[in-house]
Amino acid sequence: MSVDDAEALPERTRRRRAPKPHAAGVKAVAAAAGVSLGTVSNVLNRPEVVSPLTRAKVEAAMASLGFVRNESARQLRAGSSRILAYVMLDAGNPFFTDVAKGVEEAAQAAGLSVFLCTSSEDADREAAYLDLLEQQRVQGILITPIDQNSSRLRKLPSRGTPVVVVDRALDDASHCSVAVNDVLGGELAISHLLELGHERIAYVGGPNTIGQVIDRRDGARRALRTAGKPMSNLIELTTGALTVAEGRGAGQRLAGLPADRRPTAAFCANDLLALGLLQQCVSLGLRVPEDLAIVGYDDIEFAEAAAVPLTSVRQPRQLLGRTAAELLLDESSNPDHEHQRVTFTPELVVRTSTRGTL
Amino acid sequence: MSVDDAEALPERTRRRRAPKPHAAGVKAVAAAAGVSLGTVSNVLNRPEVVSPLTRAKVEAAMASLGFVRNESARQLRAGSSRILAYVMLDAGNPFFTDVAKGVEEAAQAAGLSVFLCTSSEDADREAAYLDLLEQQRVQGILITPIDQNSSRLRKLPSRGTPVVVVDRALDDASHCSVAVNDVLGGELAISHLLELGHERIAYVGGPNTIGQVIDRRDGARRALRTAGKPMSNLIELTTGALTVAEGRGAGQRLAGLPADRRPTAAFCANDLLALGLLQQCVSLGLRVPEDLAIVGYDDIEFAEAAAVPLTSVRQPRQLLGRTAAELLLDESSNPDHEHQRVTFTPELVVRTSTRGTL
DNA sequence: GCACTCTCTTGAAACCTTTCATCCAAACTC
DNA sequence: GAGTTTGGATGAAAGGTTTCAAGAGAGTGC
Incomplete structure (x- = not known):
């Protein structure tokens, strides 16, 4: 023990501050259980390779220290989430x-x-x-x-x-x-309405940037074509979004039309629209389905629960x-x-x- | 170059297999940009301390290598999520x-x-x-x-x-x-119904293990007490859950009662129940609110959108x-x-x- | 020119886990 | 009893980032 030895050690005061106050890691658990680091890890990941006795000791240590595995470190090393x-x-x-x-x-x-x-x-x-x-x-x-x-x-x-x-x-x-298949969905909806004898049918949906809205409309058109009806029988009401509020707005527009020009049925691009439409039309005095038949899309739970249960295109x-x-x-x-x-x-x-x- | 040198190197064939094929890290970026590791980290975390020129080089390297920061490693070291x-x-x-x-x-x-x-x-x-x-x-x-x-x-x-x-x-x-404050909510609902002149009122909710269900019922009772009405005016219909389907079941039970014993109003522990109840009662021929007034709870969007818009207790x-x-x-x-x-x-x-x- | 500042950059250490080659001792084998 | 197998435990290395003390240059003042 020469004086040199003492001086040889640089003054390692480089104290990194501990980011979190304290949190027992595998190391602490290993120390508490009197085993090595690797063994603790084995208890965690491959419990079958460690003897029951050791495992029990480790598990006890974990519980008493409140050990919580650090998922970041695990994932960093193991590479999988x-x-x-x-x-x-x-x-x-x-x-x-x-x-x-x-x-x-x-x-x-x-x-x-x-x-x-x-x-x-x-x-x-x-x-x-x-x-x-x-x-x-x-x-x-x-x-x-x-x-x-x-x-x-x-x-x-x-x-x-x-x-x-x-x-x-x-x-x-x-x-x-x-x-x-949204095209097919649109076709189903319109075929159904045509079978019921409807001639003037509204298609309520928008904006036309959404794939679904377009496909369902195309399906509607195809159904008309197949039935040999003129395309002008499909009256398009474009909405700004697929929401209940927009549906109400569409209802307002629809109910405002004179009865002889008003469609007798409406096919909505989703159920939220349909529910808004339904509500507005009923409150404006139209009877559903006598004055206006309505078909929605998605068959959400609230479609069935509406006071006039909604015909809808169900998706799985x-x-x-x-x-x-x-x-x-x-x-x-x-x-x-x-x-x-x-x-x-x-x-x-x-x-x-x-x-x-x- | 002695033969010894060659032999001195232990055969370090210890090849750990690379967990993931390849993924450019800060190291690769640093090399590509010709700067040190720490600088890349600075660009990421303290861009203001690095000179614009260097920063640009680093950013270019990141883009061309498709660098994606490894959040696990970041979090492990930085300690914060x-x-x-x-x-x-x-x-x-x-x-x-x-x-x-x-x-x-x-x-x-x-x-x-x-x-x-x-x-x-x-x-x-x-x-x-x-x-x-x-x-x-x-x-x-x-x-x-x-x-x-x-x-x-x-x-x-x-x-x-x-x-x-x-x-x-x-x-x-x-x-x-x-x-x-759910007790207050229940009180509001029942006071409203009492003001409208209702005497026999149903409380639809359950199971009674849920705090909300209990509190809202207690509020209902308190309103009756305050109004000086007998507690027997509140008819409790316990449901198994707070769902639309359970609401329908309750509607069935309610509509089945003879008119002179049937409550003239129902307060439901949430809107899903109320919507189910509403639907079932209407489809069984009851008029809402003439034969049965309904109050829901939560004021979800579909409460307003129901064909008979639902009175409800709104929560923020x-x-x-x-x-x-x-x-x-x-x-x-x-x-x-x-x-x-x-x-x-x-x-x-x-x-x-x-x-x-x- | 010299001593200082100031602005950027550097590289080693640390974060906590998992992994795997090695090691140990006890149990078999012949 | 020498050699081999086996069941378990070990500990150093690695994984990708952030941090920070220290270094390198360029600029400034006198």
Whole structure:
């Protein structure tokens, strides 16, 4: 022990400040249990390789120290996340929450958790969430995109984050997609109304930038064509959004028409519109379906619960979500996964709003 | 170059396999831009300290390499998360999605992102989410808990994850909570019905394990007491859940009663019940409000949109969410934060279902 | 020219976990 | 009893970022 020794040590006062006050880590647990670091990790990740006695000691130490595994560190080292995200367009529309339920079902079955994010139809928020999720290195992203041609969206898969597009049929080869045949849905709705003898039919929907709105209208036109009716029988009422409030506005416009020019039936691009329309028309004295028959789209729970139960085009909502999640899981686990485009078939549910009582 | 040199090197074939194929990190960016690691980090976190020229070079390198910051590593080192979570009871109930909207507003204003989780009224799922979020070291958790006395819930704050309880008044001192005065809400509803001259009034709600259901009923009773009416004027119909389907069931029971014993008004513990009740009663030939007046609770969007617009007790849903998020932010940033219990006041919105036209 | 500032840049350490090659001792094998 | 197998435990290295004390140049004042 020479004096030199003492001087040789630089004054290591470099004290990094501890970011968080205290939080027991594997190290502390290992010390408390009298085992090594690696053993604690084994208890956490491969409990079967550690002897029951040691395991018990470690588990006791964890409990008494209130150990909480640091997921960031785990993920950094292990490189895998147990999380999957669904970026929805609008949490207020029951259609999407039902899809989310399907997603969660499938995820739970695979032992994963789901985080829900809502873009609220705001492209900036959507972009921010996509960046965040990519940085988090989530297992995969399910999304009903605002703009399906966004470059951000297209780049994700090539950088290692699988993406599945929900409720939009995508012509792009970089993702899977799950959708419902909207053209057919529109056709079903209008055929039904034509069979009931309606001649002048309104199509309520908008804006015309939304794929769904266009497809459903095209389906409506096709049904007219098939029945040999003139295209002018379809009166288009364009709305600014697919909301209850817009539906009410459309009802106002419709009810304002003279009875001999007013359509006798209306087909709405979704149920929210239809519910608004229904409410407004009834409150303005029109009888549904005698004066105006109404068909909605989505068959959300509130469609059936409306005081005049709504005829609607049903989509397999939960199945949509479940399938999307399953495609995502396949993509991230199966090395020779191939992108698919799954299309479901909608179904008409007839209720009082078109058929009257019985 | 002696032979010894060659032999001195142990054969370091210890090749750890690369977990992920390739993903440009700060290191690669630094190399590409010809700067040091620390500079790249500065561009990311303190752009103002790096010269414009260098910054441009680094940013160009990032873009061309498709650099995506690894959030796990960031969080591990920096110790802070930019995420906040809201664990909801039921995404299908518009009440909760509106609360979520408020949460997101406040979070966005503070530069944070929100992940939504749904427990679907399942205690195990709730527990799993809480564990996961704690392991993720999120900034904080907002929750409408299934069981507010859960030990897991109570332990979280002491381990460093702030919690705010939403829509439940908590007697515990370890969290903030934000709620609405449900007793008062019940009182408002019944007072309104009494003023309209109703004598026999049904209270539809359940199960009686839910705080809200009990409080709203107690409010109803208090209103009767205040008005000097006998308690037997309140006929209780207990339901199994707060859903549309259960509401329909209650409607069936109600409509089945002989007219002289049937209540002339019903107060439902939430709007989903009220909508189901409304639908069933109308379809069974009762007129609303002439034969049966109905008051709901929550004033969700579909209450107003029902064909007979529903009188309902409105809660400041978004404000609830916003306030909860703000309390959480205060707790995690303000060192001398004090737990609060905020209670909002509900408001009666009168519509056709009690007052008839006009 | 010299001593100082000031502005940027640098690189090693630290964050907490998982992984895996090694090691140890006890139990078999012949 | 020498050699081999086996069941468990070990600890150093690695993963990608942020932080911060210290270094490098350029500029300024006298």
